[in-house]
Each structure stands twice: as C-alpha cells, then as structure tokens.
Amino acid sequence: MRPDGRQGAGAPGSARRTVFTPVDTRARVDAVVRRLGDAIELGLLADGEQLPGETELAAQLGVSTVTLREALMALRQQGLVTTRRGRGGGSFVTLPEGPPEDRLRARLADWSTEELRDLGDHWAAVSGAAALLAARRTQPGDLRPLARTVDEFTAAEDSAARSRLYGRFHVELAAAAQSARLTREEIALQTELGALLVLVLDDTAYLECVADRHRSVISAVQDEADERARELAEQCVRESLGRLVALRLAPPARAPEPRPEEDTDGQEHRARPPHGGRRP
Secondary structure, eight states: OOTTSOOOTTOOHHHHHHHTSOOOSTTHHHHHHHHHHHHHHTTSSOTTOBOOOHHHHHHHHTOOHHHHHHHHHHHHHTTSEEEEOSTTOEEEEOOOSSOOHHHHHHHHHTSOHHHHHHHHHHHHHHHHHHHHHHHHHOOGGGGHHHHHHHHHHHHOOSHHHHHHHHHHHHHHHHHHTTOHHHHHHHHHHHHHHGGGGGGTTTOHHHHHHHHHHHHHHHHHHHTTOHHHHHHHHHHHHHHHHHHHHHHHHSOOOOOOOOOOEEOTTSOEEOOOOSTTOOOO
16 A cells, blocks of 8 residues: 555556465575565556554565564565655655566576476466466456557557566466456456566567457457467467567677777787787
C-alpha cells in the first residue's frame, strides 16, 4: 500500500496477491529477491508503494525475518527498494527508470536451457488449454479486454511495458476460459518469468509477429475454432521461450579488437603493443 493508504495503481488484485504467497524453500533469499524484483519491474508493485512490515511480509512469503532482511538489503543494493527509518518509515518500492538489462541477464543466467525449455512446455500447455476452452466457453463481450491489451501492446514504447502487456494477454485469455485454476497458473508463470521477456521484446519485426498472432488467437476464439486457438497460443509462447533460450546460449559480448593503424605509406597493421612489449 502507498504511504497515503491507496493501493498501487494498474495491478490486478489476483496478480498482486500472488506476489505475497510463500516462496520456494530453495535459496530463499534469492527467491525473495527475484519475486519482489520481478514484481516491481512488471508493475505489480507501484513506484513509491510501501511494502508490508518486515514481520508481516516475512510471514506472507513463508520465510524468516532474517532471510527477508537479507533480501531487502539486496534489493536496496539493486536500487529497487528504499528503506526509511523513524516515524512513517518502512521499505518503499523504487521503480527503475529503465529496464535493468544487466540484472535481467544475470537472472536469465540462473536458468539452465533445460529448465527454460521445460518451463516453455508448461507455459505452452497452460496457454493452449486456456485458448481452447475460451473458444468453447467465452462470449463475444469477454474478448474486448484481449483486443484492448493487443492495441496497448502495439502502442507501448518500451520493453518493460510490452512484457507486462504480453503477460496480461495470457492472463486475460485464461480468464476468458472461465477457469480459475488456469488463471492462477498464468499469473504464477508471469510472476516467475514475465520480467525476462523484456530481453526479447525489443525487435520490431518480432513485435509485429506477436501482435498478429495475438489477434489471430482472438479471431480463432471468436470463431469457436478451439484447436486453432490452442495451436496459435502455444506457438506464441514457444517462440518467446525459444528466443530466451537462444539468448541464454549466446556467448557474452566481446570487447572490440584494436583498429588497424595505417602507416605513412598506406599499409595497415595491428596496433603496436606498449613500448618494450611483445605481441602474443
């Protein structure tokens, strides 16, 4: 809740509640840092919003207060949380000015390619099932939020906003399927993975492909073409995860080699080593 008592704007209540459910028992400090950090980058926690008190937040996340304090310290070092002491103090969300690509790349490096592919299979199955059921169950009016989200996606000017809208589309698709379980599963997937999509939603041609495929999903649902809707939703997810896997496998960027120097008679040669040194 913000210092003025208002809830953070623009975040669905069910998505926000997922942020404060117990984390995995493995590497709990890292799990808390990722959970809260990704929630901040996805906009589920608003800039300036006050986090619950340490005792309450630790209980919600299912960790000790010592673990929580270590996680908050790491978040402060990343510039995602500010802690103020005294009356009216506490821990407050600090929204980064731009997508923290270095942090996200480090987050991606924590995943093995096998884990990413497995997660992609799981996400594709969930989104495919949601699309199939939506085609069988939804009413025309239920598709308006999906169409609006696609329009906002195409108009978004930064990758962080696009990743939020990409995830919102799949959550709304599950909601259109009238399945509470699939909706909760989509929200959990976005909380776990959504921020990483920032890394692949910066290519203009790919963005157009995503928007077109999302519109095709809507059309298939509207036409009650359930298998076609399932196939399109699965393709969209698999393409995105495939791009993340390719990025995970890509070698680190190499520093540029010294430019050749040109001597007085026009011949090029490599930059000379320091005086007295030898070339390798």
